[in-house]
Amino acid sequence: xxxxxxWRYSRLRWLGxxxxxxxxxxxxxxxxxxxxxxxxxxxxxxCLLCLGLSLGSFGTSSDTALHxxxxxxxxxxxxxxxxxxxxTELRLRRDRIAGLHANPKMALVMxxxxxxxxxxxxxxxxxxxxxx
Numbered sequence: 001x002x003x004x005x006x007w008r009y010s011r012l013r014w015l016g017x018x019x020x021x022x023x024x025x026x027x028x029x030x031x032x033x034x035x036x037x038x039x040x041x042x043x044x045x046x047c048l049l050c051l052g053l054s055l056g057s058f059g060t061s062s063d064t065a066l067h068x069x070x071x072x073x074x075x076x077x078x079x080x081x082x083x084x085x086x087x088t089e090l091r092l093r094r095d096r097i098a099g100l101h102a103n104p105k106m107a108l109v110m111x112x113x114x115x116x117x118x119x120x121x122x123x124x125x126x127x128x129x130x131x132x
Contacts, residue, residue: 003079006072009065009107010082016058019114023050026121038128050121053114060107067102 027047033039069086072078078086089097 002068003072003077005104006065006068006079006082009061009068009104010085012061012107012111013058013065015111016054016056016061016114019054019057019111019118020051023047023054023114023118023121026050026118026125029125030121033125033128039125043124046117046124047121050114050117053110053117057107057110057114060103060110063100064102064104064107066097067100070097070100 027044027050030039030044030047034041034044066089069078069082069089072082073086
């Protein structure tokens with residue numbers, strides 16, 4: 001793995017965090033629609049899927065970034081910008097580091113799946129509010 005890979009997936013983690021907050025907002029709005037009687041309560045399960053996909057987006061990107069950092073550290077090429085993060089990971093989760101594995105394709109697909117699910121949830125919400 002290269003330094004560019006570490007940068008790509010460390011930045012992609014933030015997309016997972018943003019998607020989580022958007023999914024949380026969509027859950028709140030859908031919950032309000034259920035309380036108002038505009039939406040069936042069973043539809044909230046889809047919002048939980050949105051939350052799970054957004055967390056999965058963060059997790060796969062984070063694991064892939066940390067795997068890249070581990071590879072760079074072993075090669076003696078850990079960039080200075082990542083040294084503090086790597087030291088924190090070693091201090092807090094040293095036993096987890098050995099079992100890390102990269103999922104670069106899934107780390108790219110998960111944000112797309114989460115975005116599609118959140119988009120559908122919001123589109124359905126606009127529909128019950130009379131917009132579609």
